Amino acid sequence: xxxxxxxxxxxxxxxxxxxxxxxxxxxxxxYVYPPLRHAKWHGCTPTDLVFPFFLxxxxxxxxxxxxxxxxxxxxxxxxxxxGRTFTIFIIGLLLNAFPFIRQxxxxxxxxxxxxxxxxxxxxxxxxxxALMSDNKxxxxxxxxxxxxxxxxxxxxxxxxxxGMETNFALTFDRTLLGVNHxxxxxxxxxxxxxxFSTIPAIATVLIGYHFGTMLQKSSYxxxxxxxxxFQGFGLVLSGWIWSFLFPLNKQLWTSSYVLxxxxxxxxxxxxxxxxxxxxGWKKLAHPLVIFGTNSxxxxxxxxxxxxxxxxxxxTLDGETISGYTYLFKTVFQPFAGNxxxxxLFAIFHVIMWWIILYWLYRKxxxxxx
Numbered sequence: 207x208x209x210x211x212x213x214x215x216x217x218x219x220x221x222x223x224x225x226x227x228x229x230x231x232x233x234x235x236x237y238v239y240p241p242l243r244h245a246k247w248h249g250c251t252p253t254d255l256v257f258p259f260f261l262x263x264x265x266x267x268x269x270x271x272x273x274x275x276x277x278x279x280x281x282x283x284x285x286x287x288x289g290r291t292f293t294i295f296i297i298g299l300l301l302n303a304f305p306f307i308r309q310x311x312x313x314x315x316x317x318x319x320x321x322x323x324x325x326x327x328x329x330x331x332x333x334x335x336a337l338m339s340d341n342k343x344x345x346x347x348x349x350x351x352x353x354x355x356x357x358x359x360x361x362x363x364x365x366x367x368x369g370m371e372t373n374f375a376l377t378f379d380r381t382l383l384g385v386n387h388x389x390x391x392x393x394x395x396x397x398x399x400x401x402f403s404t405i406p407a408i409a410t411v412l413i414g415y416h417f418g419t420m421l422q423k424s425s426y427x428x429x430x431x432x433x434x435x436f437q438g439f440g441l442v443l444s445g446w447i448w449s450f451l452f453p454l455n456k457q458l459w460t461s462s463y464v465l466x467x468x469x470x471x472x473x474x475x476x477x478x479x480x481x482x483x484x485x486g487w488k489k490l491a492h493p494l495v496i497f498g499t500n501s502x503x504x505x506x507x508x509x510x511x512x513x514x515x516x517x518x519x520x521t522l523d524g525e526t527i528s529g530y531t532y533l534f535k536t537v538f539q540p541f542a543g544n545x546x547x548x549x550l551f552a553i554f555h556v557i558m559w560w561i562i563l564y565w566l567y568r569k570x571x572x573x574x575x
Contacts (some may be wrong), residue, residue, distance in 0.1 A: 220497030233551030265414020298322030381413025
């Protein structure tokens with residue numbers, strides 16, 4: 207059994223976080239290349255891989271982390287899971303509330319859910335299930351979550367069960383959370399990180415835990431890589447076939463989307479395992495490893511940075527604009543044009559945050575939750 211830290215997982219996490227910053231901070235949302243946008247509803251773009259990859263990585267990391275509890279639901283394990291779930295959820299709420307004091311504040315329209323809230327809930331439930339189950343039972347639980355979610359959406363969604371305005375996930379969240387507490391970025395109150403669609407997201411974490419178990423138990427990575435490649439392609443194919451009945455959809459986190467994206471995550475992780483653990487190219491992965499440190503800090507920090515510069519005001523050609531737009535229009539747009547300038551703006555932020563993480567890494571500052 208290999209007990210050392212898995213560099214491949216750190217590099218995969220770093221790649222995912224770098225992609226997250228890249229797609230979250232274009233210079234202008236009016237100028238974004240299609241692969242760097244989310245699918246409007248059904249479908250799956252490269253951008254739609256970022257969030258499921260991160261949840262998959264959480265599942266893999268859970269397997270290595272739970273060795274300290276001998277993979278048993280002890281009192282210490284229970285306290286850690288509950289504490290981490292609560293902390294991440296609260297950080298998500300605080301990000302939604304930032305800035306905390308402002309004139310246009312309206313608690314009656316405060317969004318409750320969000321990315322970190324989903325991470326917290328999916329991690330918490332998946333962690334308890336993983337520690338209470340052997341691998342055979344775990345696979346049955348994954349299958350059960352995905353099948354039950356599909357059945358409920360199909361059964362309760364009427365003539366258009368997977369439509370944006372008719373799906374049961376919207377009905378559930380609207381009833382439980384209230385229509386005023388949902389995200390409105392689609393033009394209607396619908397939360398892509400809602401409560402009901404967190405059910406299949408739990409399965410994404412559990413699939414990651416399954417493959418983490420394979421790696422954690424492995425004594426010979428070459429054989430493990432072969433099995434992972436086979437299973438990864440199997441998941442991609444299964445998700446693609448299922449999508450003809452249950453479309454790939456990130457905002458609904460459909461069961462076909464879970465299998466399809468988890469399969470791709472397995473193949474990417476397997477590639478990193480082959481490069482770092484089998485070929486021994488660990489130094490080449492080091493820049494990504496740095497990006498993989500302090501993941502919750504970088505998510506919260508990058509979100510706070512964007513929210514802050516969006517609220518600053520500058521005047522350009524007689525027009526009052528945000529600091530975010532001012533930076534794009536005065537530096538990146540004149541240099542590279544609309545589309546390429548928007549991409550360069552995002553790349554600038556990727557490099558900026560890497561430098562910050564590198565400084566923290568050199569100072570051995572790791573913010574863990």
